[in-house]
Amino acid sequence: MPKPNFRFTHYDLHEQRAGTVIEVTLNAVNNVRLMTAPNYQRFTEVLDFKYIGGVAKKSPIRVVLPESGHWHLIVDMEGHHGLAESAVKVIAAPAGQKHAS
Template identity: 35%
Template sequence: MTETNFAEYSWEFLERGTILAVTLSGPANLRLMDPENFAAFQDGEKFESYGGLARRAPYRIKVPKSGPWFLAIDLAGLGVRGVRHEVSVVPPQKLEARRTSRD
């Protein structure tokens, strides 16, 4: 296996509808994956993920279903190094409370 060029975040459980707000100092591929797809990603096999190329921050990814999740901040193919990153988790209840207070 080749040297990995990604940072990893993991959660044992995220509720469906949770938003991951990712702040970056440069461009990166953001890949939100369930455990099976993350294992395939690590092994260099075919995988499916949510997210995409983030050029501006914050980049928001919505968790599609409840369960364990991994987020890979992948720099492969971008020609960049040393991108700083931070991830904030916004639970669905907090989002609903914001909507209600604006009404």
């Protein structure tokens, strides 16, 4: 099975609620891609996949999860000089937020 031909760091964020903030700290410009579990599977198989994010030129960056579910975050060096050192922090969704039922 083919794999992406660039180095990346994978963070499995597990099940998270919509509105949860993901804070990513980087020591260099890299791509930050937040994706659902099915899209992560497609990423690993080098198929077309959808993601939230893109080139992170500043640090830290914050991304808000648009929906509840199992999320994955990738920091990758595609198009850049090398793989950045990275850290990810999950910040709980604000209390009292309306939830779709």
